Amino acid sequence: MSDLPVRGVDIDPDTRCIHYHTDRDVVAFRFACCEAYYPCFRCHEAVADHDAIPWPRSRFDEPSVLCGVCETELMVPAYLEAEYRCPACDAAFNPGCGAHADRYFEADG
Template identity: 80%
Template sequence: MSERSVHGVDVGPETRCAHYHTDRDVVAFRLACCDRYYPCYRCHEAVADHDAVPWPRARFDEPSVLCGVCETELTGPEYLESEYACPSCDASFNPGCGAHADRYFET
């Protein structure tokens, strides 16, 4: 099991951060390099001392996305197929995160 705390810059209780803080910025992504959740790639760049490594395809059956509203952990495929809403609590996720999917998930 991963550590469920979320690391980054000015991370709030629902995983919003200094870089992304709209009502829909409520997910955190687990990165393979350090097995920690971050609200965004920019937070990882700011606080980690190494390059980010996206979640590997071989581990897509393991949770790698955290809903900041209900704390449900999702696999990458569950998140990518969720149509930008948590399947557990229906919180809306920011569709703009899709533009950075390659930073979070191995393609």
């Protein structure tokens, strides 16, 4: 379980926030700029006093995605290969997060 904070706006126990709160919005992403988890990029924009820096490719072997249901921390490759389900507890993740992947993870090249 992560002892890093989850920051954002109106976060529930499963990491849903004011911006994304469906039954599948149960992940939080760690940003390289502040080493904290946020449920979404909009929460980072709302509460951080700096620009967001996506998780760098050079650190993809470090935990940077948090399942809000079981609190398992995942590395980027494991999250991307999990087909929008937690590999630990099988909770469904929102496939829509893929549309914002460049805000959470440094892109190729």
